[in-house]
Amino acid sequence: MLIVMAVCGIDQCSLIQCSEQGIVSVAARIEVCTILPSKVTKSEREKFVIRWSRRGEAVFHPECWQMVITSARARNKKNMKVKFLSAAEKLMVKEAAKTAERHDSKEAFEREAARIAEILKSSKHCVTFTGAGISTSAGIGDYRGKSGKWTEDARAVVRLDTGDSPSGSLSDSDDNIDEEQSGVPYEDLRPTYTHEALCKLMELGYIKYIISQNCDGLHVLSGVPEKQLSELHGNVFKEKCDRCGQIYERASYVLNDPLSHYFEELQDQGMTRMTKPDYVKQCNTCGLCHYTGRKCEQKGCRGYLHDTIINFGDELDQSILDRATEHAKLSDVMMCLGSTMTVTPACHLVEMGQQPLKLIICNRQKTALDDICLEMDSEMKQPRGSRVFGDCDLLMREVMRHLLSADELTTWDNEKMKRMAQYDKQRKS
Template sequence: MHVEIIYLMAEAPVLLSAVVCQYKQCGQDTAGEDRTEVRTFEPEQTGLKETKALVNWHASGDATFHRRCWVELTEKCKRTEDGVSAEEIKMIKEAKKTAEYFDCDERVKSEAKRVSQMIMTSSHCIAFTGAGISTSAGIGDFRGKTGKWTEKDRAKATGKPTKSKGKRPKGNKGVIFENLRPTYTHEALCKLLQMGLLRYVISQNTDGLHRLSGIPRDSISELHGNSFHEKCEKCGARYERPYRVKSRMENVVPKKCKNCRINHRTGRKCERKGCDGYLMNTIINFGDDLEDEPMDRASEHAQKNDLVLCLGTSLTVSPANELVEEGKKPVRMLICNRQPTDFDPMCYKINSETKSQVGSRVFGDCDHLMREVMKCILPQDALQEWEDGREDRMEEYNKQRESVD
C-alpha cells in the first residue's frame, strides 16, 4: 500500500510518502524510520509462489522495507534452515544490488545542521555532483534501483522481457532536455555560490542544468561535457545553444572519433571569420579523454578545498572521483547519495585533534537534504524570499531554452 501525502509548507510543497514495510513479519508503516527500497526480478519471472514468500513483492519486483527489516531479511537468506525458497533467495540477491537507502527525516535535519556549520566555516568549499541531483528533474541515473546499467544487468540475467505494466526507465531515451529545469539542489548550489559560501562546482552531468541555474562558466567544470554546448574542432571556439546539440547526419560529413568511434560533428560550422571548421558536441563518451582545461581547473580547486559536497554521485567514475581526495587533510567530505559508495568511510573518520567526526554521510535525496541545509544557512525572511522567487526564475529558464515539441 502506498499513500501520497502533500504537506504545504511555507517554503514550498513537499511530497512525503507513507509506505508500509513489505516484509510479511512486519507490515508496519515506515514513516519516521530509516527505510530501504529495492527492485528485483518480477515474481512471475522466477516462479515464486506468494504463499511461500517472505515479502509482499509488487508485480514489478519493487519492495520497500524498514532498514532493520531489510537487514533481517538478507540475513535469513544466508541460513537455509529459515525455509527461504530458492526463488526468493534469487530475488533478494538481485535486490541487494539495487538497494537504495533513505535516512529518517530526524537524522536528515540533524546532519543538515552539521553540514551547514561545515559550509559556513569552510574557506574553500566545492561541490562534486552526479546524476542523482537531476533525477527529480526527470533525468535517469545509472546505478539506482531503476538506473540504466541496473536495468541492463537485470535483463541480461533473466534473458526475458519485462512483463509488468509498470514503467521501467530506459536511460534517457525520450527525455526532452530542453524541457528540463533546475532542481532545488541546483538552485541551492547557485545561491551558495552567490553568497560566497561555495567556491566551485565540479560536475559529471551533461544535462546543462547547472549552467541554466545561473552558475557562471568560470565557476564550474563540466567534466563530461554539456549537451547544450558545441565546439569547433579546428579553432576550439565554443558555443552555448538554447537547444540540445545533436549530430545531424544528413547535414554533416561524418568523422568517427578515434577513441569512442562515435561521430561528434553536429552539422554546423564555426562562425568565426575565416575558420569554417566543423562544430562538434562536447559530450565525453566511454573511451574519450577528458578535456584538459576543465580537468585542470577542477584539480586546482579540488586541491584548495577544505570541504567537498558530494551530491547524487556513486563516486565510481575515474579519474573524476579521484578529485574528492585532493583537498586539505584531513579531508572533510559530505556524501549524499541513495546507495553506498567506496568513499563512505572517509565521512566517518575522527579528527585526532578535535576528536569529532570529520565529515557527514546522508542516505537519501539531495533535494531533501539541501532544503534543510538552506533553512539553517538563510534567515527565515531571506529563505522565504529566495524560495518564493522560483516562479520568476522559472520564467527566466524558459526564455533560455527553445521548446521542441
C-alpha cells in the same frame, strides 16, 4: 537514453514477517528493485515472504532488510532469520541488493544538515562534486539505483532472453504499468532544488567551485558562472569547433544521434542503410560520432562543430580537468552530492583536498569513501565530515534553513517562479 524516475508507492514494510509493518516518510528505510522471474505461478507467488510490487520493488525497515539479505546469503537454514525464503526468492534478493537505496530518518537529516551548515560557514574554499543523483528530481534517472539505467537495462536483457516481461505475472491485481520508459527531452529539464541551492550558496560565498559529472546543462541554466564550474563529461547544449576551438552554447540539444547510430549499426550489424555525410568521422576512442552537422560561425574558419560529450573511452578535456584539479587541491571541504564516485578519473578529485580531509557525502547508496566522512576530529570530538543517505533535495532544503535567515529564505523561495520563467526563456530562445 533518459529514464523517468519511478516511485515505489509502498507505505509498509515489504517483509511479511515484519512485526511493525508500517513505514512512514520520516523513518529510515531501504528501497530495492529486483528482476522478477519471467514465469511465476500462483502457488509460487503465494510462498513469497516479501511483497514485491509488479515492477519488483520493495521497501524495508533497515533491520528487516538486514535479516532478508543475511538469510539470502546463509548457507544453511539454521542461519536464516527469515524463514521460508525459497531458492528463487534468494536470487531475487541478491539481485535487489545491487540496487539498494538507503534513506536516513528525518531526525538524522535535520541533525546532519545543521552540522553541514556549520562546516560550510567555517570553510574557506568549499568545492562541490555533483553526480546524477542531483538531477533525478528533474526527470533524469541515475545509473545504479532501483530505477536507474543499469536496472532498466537488466530488465531489458530479461525481456530479450525470454521474450516475456519480467514483471508481468507477479500480481493479478496490480494496475498495468508500461514497462517502456519514456525519453525526456533535455530542453524540458529545469534545475532542481539542489541546483538552485548550490547556485545561491555560490552567490553567498559558501561554495567556491563546482565539479560536475553531469552533462545535462542544469548547473549553467541555474546561473552558476562558467568560471566556477567544471563539467567534466561535457554539456549537451555546447558544441566546439574542431579547428579554432570556439565554444557555442545553444538553447537546444546539440548531439546528432543519428550520425552515431550510423557507426553503431556498422559495429552491431556489419552494415547500415544510412548514408554517411562527407564530414562525418568516427571517433578513434569511443567509436561514435561527435560531429553535430553544423559549421563554425567565426569569420574565416571553415571548421566543423562537434559536441563536448565524453563517452566511454574518450579522454576528458584537459583544460577543464586542470581547473577542476586546481580547485580540488585548494578545497578544505569537499561536498559530494548525488554520486557514488566510481567513475575515473573524476572520482580521484574528491580526495585531493587539504588534509585532514573534510568530506560530506549525500546520496542513496554506499560509496568507498563513506568512512572518511566519519573520521573523528580529535579537538571537536565529532566527525570532521558528514554522511547522509537520501535525496539531495531534502538535505539541501534543511541546509538552506540554517544558512539563510527566515526572511531571506522566504524571499528566495518566492522568487522561484520568476527563476523558472527565466529558464524557460533561455531554453526557448
